[in-house]
Amino acid sequence: MPIHGIEPRRLYRQIADQIRSLIRAGEFTAGTRLPPERDLARQLGVSRPSVREALIALEVEGLVDVRIGSGIYVLGPGRNDNDRVQVASGPFAALAAKSAKKAQIEAIEEALDLMQREMEDEKQPLNADRLFHLRIAEATGNGALVQVVKMLWQERSGPLYKQLEHHYDSPQLWVSALAEHRAVLKPIAAHDSAVARIAMQRHLNQAYKRFSTGWDALH
Helix, strand or coil, X not given: CCCCCCCCCCHHHHHHHHHHHHHHCXXXXXXXXXXXXXXXXXXXXXXXXXXXXXXXXXXXXXXXXXXCCCEEEXXXXXXXXXXXXXXXXXXXXXXXXXXXXXXXXXXXXHHHHHHHHHHHCCCCCHHHHHHHHHHHHHHCCCHHHHHHHHHHHHHHCCHHHHHHHHHHCCHHHHHHHHHHHHHHHHHHHCCCHHHHHHHHHHHHHHHHHHHHHHHHCCC
């Protein structure tokens, strides 16, 4: 068996793990505000960009809410899944709208074109769906965010999720998803962060509702 080099653990993950543990231990309760980014960086002995990456990762997980001009607020591990989906869904679309280059916007469009073709061929466009979300994450220019999105999609690719998806998947579901994806792309291409955040929140909230409806129908 060949020996592969071992990469040091990414710093932002260590920072995120520590803050996550403090939240779950009750050191930071839901509704309270975390110390400012600069203070966290000083206390942890790390750079502010590393702290920023960790906070974005935690926001995507639904543990904190980063409010520009106000601070970082703890949402806590006790929030229900629907709330967590809405909070976690918007940040990377907003960042993509702010940072995306022309080539990255075209790459997102290509993912949607692929999704359309697979639907016309009566194929399940799950890979194109994944590619769409991944390319939005890549357009943010934030490596931490890309890794979080990859991790979430790896979980979705598990056998349990695929078995559940088998019960509620339908052509109409993908028609709705594609329309919602196009509604997300439009403000990203226009570099409108606020609308992009809302559009992505709406899309993933609708996806959650579709999943919940399909699951309830089994019982």
